[in-house]
Amino acid sequence: MPELPEVQTIVNDLRKEISGEKITGFWTDWKKSIKGCQLAEFKAKLNGEKIIAIERIGKNILLRLTHQKILLVHLRMTGKLLFTRRVPNITSKTDRHTHSILLLNKNKQLEFNDIRKFGTLEIISTDTLAEKMQKIGINPLSPAFTLKKLNLSLLSKKNKAIKTLLMNQDVISGIGNIYASEILFAAKIAPQRSIGSLTAEEIAELFKNIKTILKKAVKLRGTSFSDYRDTKNKKGGFQEILKVYGKTGKKCPACGTIIEKITMGQRSTFYCPRCQK
């Protein structure tokens, strides 16, 4: 669910909602989300710190705090960050799947809501950020991500399927199962194609569409295929214009051929067998 466009939407919204706020407490009924230290230490580290900046790296959300601390949030499959107002003196979650709450001043709070409880929270220090993010690949929306760069990252992976590469966070960060299928449809490339078989023209088309699809999805505030919601629990808009993802048995919007679903690395993969060569 939350891939680059969804995480970026959340980060953009959080900047407006909780930048500069002070953390006054932390509540949880699911300690397993917390990585790196025990609950008591986690609470102690957060308490009294101010949120000074909010950023995205890949699918990670970074809340930069005072004293060189960073609260690292990963939503995995069904995580949400819900910005809500607290009823004073009551632990008030707005949904039964909220398992942690970051309590802020002005009665603001950030609920970490996660149906499947795969999401994670961790506090790191700024000196360990680079190490922690070392294996995260390039941000496909950054100017540094060029066609040349894409070609370079393809070099050593000639035998792998192109869809697998798109989803590999160590190479390009932020593309997940939904956008991988959509980008490959837009680029007219079949997902199972090996990287070595791609022509220069196809790689150029792929490059162009990685940028355009992701940008469009950010503009539309992400895809709410099932669980994804923004910080105000609202759906995105990209699901309205999905071309192939989840469209098994439906007609290809470009040529009318029936969309097929295959499994690649235990992940559903959707494509048009006529448009995508």
Added chain:
DNA sequence: AGTTGTGTTGAAGA
């Protein structure tokens, strides 16, 4: 009512 599939990713297994 039991089985299957689900957007992620690290850890275990081959």
Added chain:
DNA sequence: ATCTTCAACACAAC
């Protein structure tokens, strides 16, 4: 090493 499979968990759809 590197690639594939599994597990974490809850729920909807079949």
